[in-house]
Amino acid sequence: MRYKLLLPVGIALFWSLVTTGNALADATEATANRMLAMTHMGKAFKQLSLELRRGNNADMLLVEQNLEVLAGNAELVDALFDVNEIPSMSEASPLIWEQRPAFSAASEALVEAIKLLSVKIEAGDRTGSKNAVRAVNGACSTCHQNFRVHTN
């Protein structure tokens, strides 16, 4: 399961790196990869949430595809911060490496929240999915509050 997801995510990251414009031009590979994984999660989560809100009209294939991108990248979050570096364009907080177990726990909380969302979606549980989306959003926000510094 894990490795099945890693390959497409790796390819997605690679192609994004090749095709992404200037914002990341000066980033080191490690920082670019972690920022891109976040960007992929942001887009996938947004699309998934919007689609689910369409209720009966939701395109479930689109939901599944975005869920896979979200889950695949979430699995990588902890490892993507193995390299301790904060180049100027990065919003990473030094606390990530000073409080690594807490950061890892926050990464794991996201993975678990996405698993629950997946269960609720598979079950066709509308209310459960809505609550699970909220919980995933909470997992993103909690980590950002603790470990992301807003530079603008």
Ligand code: HEC
């Ligand atoms: C375990 C911690 C953690 C979790 C969980 C997390 N993030 Fe992040 N996120 C970060 C950190 C740290 C940064 C800043 C990285 C940097 O700039 O080097 C970041 C940056 C971002 C960015 C900006 C990327 C950029 O190019 O500047 C987006 C978008 C983002 N996260 C979306 C999400 C979404 C959506 C989720 C949940 C589905 C999520 N994140 C979950 C830690 C986390």
